[in-house]
Amino acid sequence: MLVAIVDISKCTGCETCVNECPASAIVVENEKAKVDKEMCVDCQTCVDICPSEAIVVE
Numbered sequence: 001m002l003v004a005i006v007d008i009s010k011c012t013g014c015e016t017c018v019n020e021c022p023a024s025a026i027v028v029e030n031e032k033a034k035v036d037k038e039m040c041v042d043c044q045t046c047v048d049i050c051p052s053e054a055i056v057v058e
C-alpha cells in the first residue's frame, strides 16, 4: 500500500495537511509534519494541498 511521505527539508509546519487529511493521519511535531502510516488511506489530498510541495505518495 502507498503512503504519504513528508520531505522534512521542505515542510514549514503550516498544518494545512493536518487540517485537510480526512483520515487524521498527520500530526506536526517540532514544526514538521509526520504521517501515521497505519492511518493513511492514500487519498493524496495532502499532496495536492501542501503549499510547499513537501509531500509525495510512494
Ligand code: SF4
Residues within 6 Å of the ligand: 006, 010, 011, 012, 013, 014, 015, 016, 017, 018, 028, 032, 033, 049, 050, 051, 052, 053, 054, 055
Ligand atoms: S501542508 Fe506541507 S508544509 Fe504544511 S505542515 Fe503539511 S507537509 Fe508541512
Ligand code: SF4
Residues within 6 Å of the ligand: 003, 004, 020, 021, 022, 023, 024, 025, 026, 035, 039, 040, 041, 042, 043, 044, 045, 046, 047, 057
Ligand atoms: S494521503 Fe490522504 S490519508 Fe494519507 S496522509 Fe495524505 S491526506 Fe492523509
